[in-house]
Amino acid sequence: MAPYASDDSTTAAQAREPGTRRRRAARYAVPVAVTGVAAATIGLVPALADSGDPDLPDITAQQLIEKTVASDTQRLSGTVKISTDLGLPDLGGLAGGMAGGLASGSPGRGEGGSAADPSAKLTELVSGTHTLRVAVDGPDRQKLSVLENAAEYSLIRDGEDVWGYDSASNEVYHATVPRSADERTKEHRTVPATPRELAEEALKAVDDTTSVTVDGTAQVAGRDAYKLLIEPRQEGSTVGAISIAVDARTGVPLKFTLTPAGGGAAVVDAGFTQVSFAEPAASTFDFTPPEGAKITEADEAAGAPERAPGRAPESGKEPAGGPGGPTVVGEGWNAVAAFDTGGGGLPTGSAGGDLGGFLGSFGDRVKGDFGTGTVFTTRLVNALITEDGKVYAGAVTKEALVKAADAAR
Amino acid sequence: MSRAETAAAVRTPRPLWTFGLLRSELLTTFRRWRTLALLGVLAAVPVLVGIAVRIETGDGGSFGGPGGGGEAGGGGPAFISQVSNNGLFLVFTALAATLPFFLPMAVGVVAGDAIAGEAGAGTLRYLLVAPAGRTRLLLTKYAAVLAFCLAATLVVALSALAVGALLFPLGDLTTISGTRIGYAEGLGRALLIALTVAASLVGLAALGLFVSTLTGSGIAAMATTVGLLITVQILDQIPQLHAVQPYFFSHYWLSFADLMREPVYWDDLVRNLGLQALYAAVFGSAAWARFTAKDITA
Numbered sequence: 001m002a003p004y005a006s007d008d009s010t011t012a013a014q015a016r017e018p019g020t021r022r023r024r025a026a027r028y029a030v031p032v033a034v035t036g037v038a039a040a041t042i043g044l045v046p047a048l049a050d051s052g053d054p055d056l057p058d059i060t061a062q063q064l065i066e067k068t069v070a071s072d073t074q075r076l077s078g079t080v081k082i083s084t085d086l087g088l089p090d091l092g093g094l095a096g097g098m099a100g101g102l103a104s105g106s107p108g109r110g111e112g113g114s115a116a117d118p119s120a121k122l123t124e125l126v127s128g129t130h131t132l133r134v135a136v137d138g139p140d141r142q143k144l145s146v147l148e149n150a151a152e153y154s155l156i157r158d159g160e161d162v163w164g165y166d167s168a169s170n171e172v173y174h175a176t177v178p179r180s181a182d183e184r185t186k187e188h189r190t191v192p193a194t195p196r197e198l199a200e201e202a203l204k205a206v207d208d209t210t211s212v213t214v215d216g217t218a219q220v221a222g223r224d225a226y227k228l229l230i231e232p233r234q235e236g237s238t239v240g241a242i243s244i245a246v247d248a249r250t251g252v253p254l255k256f257t258l259t260p261a262g263g264g265a266a267v268v269d270a271g272f273t274q275v276s277f278a279e280p281a282a283s284t285f286d287f288t289p290p291e292g293a294k295i296t297e298a299d300e301a302a303g304a305p306e307r308a309p310g311r312a313p314e315s316g317k318e319p320a321g322g323p324g325g326p327t328v329v330g331e332g333w334n335a336v337a338a339f340d341t342g343g344g345g346l347p348t349g350s351a352g353g354d355l356g357g358f359l360g361s362f363g364d365r366v367k368g369d370f371g372t373g374t375v376f377t378t379r380l381v382n383a384l385i386t387e388d389g390k391v392y393a394g395a396v397t398k399e400a401l402v403k404a405a406d407a408a409r
Numbered sequence: 410m411s412r413a414e415t416a417a418a419v420r421t422p423r424p425l426w427t428f429g430l431l432r433s434e435l436l437t438t439f440r441r442w443r444t445l446a447l448l449g450v451l452a453a454v455p456v457l458v459g460i461a462v463r464i465e466t467g468d469g470g471s472f473g474g475p476g477g478g479g480e481a482g483g484g485g486p487a488f489i490s491q492v493s494n495n496g497l498f499l500v501f502t503a504l505a506a507t508l509p510f511f512l513p514m515a516v517g518v519v520a521g522d523a524i525a526g527e528a529g530a531g532t533l534r535y536l537l538v539a540p541a542g543r544t545r546l547l548l549t550k551y552a553a554v555l556a557f558c559l560a561a562t563l564v565v566a567l568s569a570l571a572v573g574a575l576l577f578p579l580g581d582l583t584t585i586s587g588t589r590i591g592y593a594e595g596l597g598r599a600l601l602i603a604l605t606v607a608a609s610l611v612g613l614a615a616l617g618l619f620v621s622t623l624t625g626s627g628i629a630a631m632a633t634t635v636g637l638l639i640t641v642q643i644l645d646q647i648p649q650l651h652a653v654q655p656y657f658f659s660h661y662w663l664s665f666a667d668l669m670r671e672p673v674y675w676d677d678l679v680r681n682l683g684l685q686a687l688y689a690a691v692f693g694s695a696a697w698a699r700f701t702a703k704d705i706t707a
Contacts, residue, residue, distance in 0.1 A: 038691070150487030152670060167587070283588055290582075
């Protein structure tokens with residue numbers, strides 16, 4: 001019996017061999033299936049969540065703007081994602097660093113400067129993608145936080161006090177403002193950060209040079225919204241369209257998108273990813289400087305001689321030396337700001353040595369009735385610097401800039 | 410009849426068996442000199458950081474502040490500028506300092522050794538002789554590796570807590586959003602952060618276990634796991650790869666700092682945990698497919 005049994009089992013094992021192997025191979029289907037399901041989920045869920053635009057009653061552009069202006073929403077909190085793509089080389093850190101350096105008299109960060117200075121800090125928002133948190137409770141209590149890697153920059157207004165707190169360096173900036181609704185913290189917010197402020201800026205420009213329409217509806221931060229589309233009617237502007245999503249219920253602007261005329265990705269795209277109209281917790285606006293933090297008072301900082309608050313390097317160059325402020329040439333979307341620096345203009349390759357050649361390599365040489373100059377282009381703003389030291393800058397095309405320069409002559 | 414009886418006898422003590430297997434596995438893991446040395450190194454990191462900050466700020470200044478070092482927040486791991494004001498921040502600093510490399514390296518060593526080490530020492534077949542089954546052995550091994558993740562993180566956190574309490578003042582602390590929280594809540598958040606950091610290592614542990622089932626050499630499995638870790642960390646720094654970076658297991662590791670915001674910013678934390686669960690599912694099942702199908706020769 002034994003030999004038979006042994007033989008029997010051997011044959012059985014041999015017969016089972018291919019089947020076993022197939023079953024073994026089949027086990028690898030499990031990780032493959034898990035990967036597939038995960039990939040499908042990642043791919044499909046956003047598509048499913050984007051389940052079409054909400055159905056809202058029709059509304060005219062006029063009504064929508066009124067709704068926005070009449071909006072009396074005093075309280076909100078939420079998360080804002082802001083992406084800016086001006087087509088500059090990635091100057092985010094550099095510009096911020098240089099502004100910070102200017103503000104503090106680098107390298108050893110002099111008396112006047114502080115890493116928590118709002119104007120220096122908010123310059124960083126000009127390029128790249130940032131996540132912000134906004135909380136508003138009436139005209140006197142606001143908070144704006146820039147979320148960074150394992151750090152955060154908070155700008156808090158509580159009544160008369162404005163605090164800037166940079167958690168990465170543990171530095172505090174303090175200023176006092178009059179307790180009034182009008183003056184706000186405007187001067188401290190050189191960059192309009194919330195969709196509301198951006199929208200207000202855009203709505204100011206509405207006149208007969210502009211077409212304003214309601215362009216359907218959209219879902220923003222889980223809320224139903226109307227889309228207000230603002231387009232320039234004039235030729236020559238680099239602005240393609242401005243789209244503002246306005247919350248259908250409260251009239252609060254939720255998303256702001258600026259697309260360039262040249263096509264491509266939005267130049268500015270700022271919108272709530274999450275928003276709540278409930279009252280923010282009162283503790284949000286309480287701020288006590290932490291132990292050991294270095295506190296800079298705004299008055300002291302202003303007294304420091306070498307302080308040039310928050311000027312991006314480019315803008316620092318233009319207006320500072322100019323005898324006579326900027327004049328505006330053209331109207332509406334084609335407005336061009338003109339400065340006379342009074343100097344010899346941009347040093348050209350031959351005259352200015354290395355620096356001139358370096359700067360010149362960023363721009364295009366142009367000729368016109370005004371003479372010759374160099375045009376520096378970004379995706380939105382172009383600037384013409386002529387050889388006799390005049391600067392023309394605006395959100396217009398290169399040709400429109402040359403025309404403006406010719407007209408000014 | 411006798412077959413059925415044997416099967417029943419094998420199956421009845423199942424829960425106890427699993428527990429016994431896990432206990433013996435934990436004892437083997439934590440009794441190893443190698444494991445103890447790894448934990449010792451991890452415990453030494455907060456001590457070093459704490460003493461360094463203490464020496465640097467002996468005159469009462471704050472680290473990384475004026476004259477402390479160049480760019481704001483550019484020097485040292487996250488939270489380091491706050492350590493001299495509140496010892497609890499040493500916990501966060503130490504975790505931020507060890508999470509990119511020390512912690513995952515230790516986990517990679519333990520996970521890589523889990524199966525391949527037994528195979529290399531010739532003890533794997535004896536483990537499989539026990540009526541536990543391969544799947545259960547694998548699960549036990551993974552549980553032991555996860556226990557090590559938690560233990561390693563807690564060793565860092567507790568060592569940092571002790572050093573911080575000895576060298577620096579304690580008290581209410583300021584969140585990175587600028588709001589104040591009490592010391593008790595701060596401790597709670599520290600614990601939550603430690604658990605998050607431990608959970609961040611779950612994906613790497615599964616990856617290491619899978620590598621461990623591929624080879625019969627413990628050293629090879631450890632080297633591969635740690636090598637993968639370093640490679641992924643480097644790739645995560647290359648801006649041109651930003652499209653795939655959100656799928657690297659280490660991409661959201663530092664999101665634990667979001668627990669120190671007020672209110673907590675959950676987006677990246679949730680992404681991190683989801684990603685770790687995904688890695689655990691994919692490489693865990695791959696390890697299962699490989700381990701239950703392979704011929705054990707050693």
